[in-house]
Amino acid sequence: MNAGHIEYALYRILAYCNQPSANEFTATARHPAQTIGGRNMSPHQSDLVDRAIADNIALDGAALPILHAIQDRIGHVPAAAVPKIAHALNLSRAEVHGVISFYHHFRTEPRGRHLLQVCRAEACQAMGGERLAKQVTDQLGIEFHHTTPDGAVTLEAVYCLGNCACAPAMLLDGEPHGRLDAATVEALLAEARA
Numbered sequence: 001m002n003a004g005h006i007e008y009a010l011y012r013i014l015a016y017c018n019q020p021s022a023n024e025f026t027a028t029a030r031h032p033a034q035t036i037g038g039r040n041m042s043p044h045q046s047d048l049v050d051r052a053i054a055d056n057i058a059l060d061g062a063a064l065p066i067l068h069a070i071q072d073r074i075g076h077v078p079a080a081a082v083p084k085i086a087h088a089l090n091l092s093r094a095e096v097h098g099v100i101s102f103y104h105h106f107r108t109e110p111r112g113r114h115l116l117q118v119c120r121a122e123a124c125q126a127m128g129g130e131r132l133a134k135q136v137t138d139q140l141g142i143e144f145h146h147t148t149p150d151g152a153v154t155l156e157a158v159y160c161l162g163n164c165a166c167a168p169a170m171l172l173d174g175e176p177h178g179r180l181d182a183a184t185v186e187a188l189l190a191e192a193r194a
């Protein structure tokens, strides 16, 4: 994390301390937020966003719980959710975009049918993680934080899966794979794209 990231993180902490109360949100909710967002969301997704906001707005530092809830329920954070979140938290859209882009965990596009999470932390790096990452990006033809054009695989970087003893490691759809070699990775990726 560089100085810019630290400065931004401090700024975010201060911003969270100034979020509106649940009562303030209830008052704003009398004027439905659908008129603010919803351009690229189905009515169902729009409803899920509204509920994710309502379920988490009273929490301290509600921005991250709201974003997590939206991604858990929809699979990503649609662009049209940003104005709703900004309105609920009394933040600018740019501030909400800033939080989303700061944390690589959040996706702004629908994820593929399979989610591949490759560990890029130190123990895995020491055991050939960089070679593994290159094989994965070459074989899939995409960089990290992207989805293959056929919609089969979304590739994400993670930083320690708690599986260091089996480095290098990755998760495919939540299932751990460790002590990976080139042949195993090739077979796993081929299966995911089949």
Ligand code: FES
Residues within 6 Å of the ligand: 119, 120, 121, 122, 123, 124, 125, 159, 160, 161, 162, 163, 164, 167, 169
């Ligand atoms: S560093 Fe990769 S699992 Fe811990």
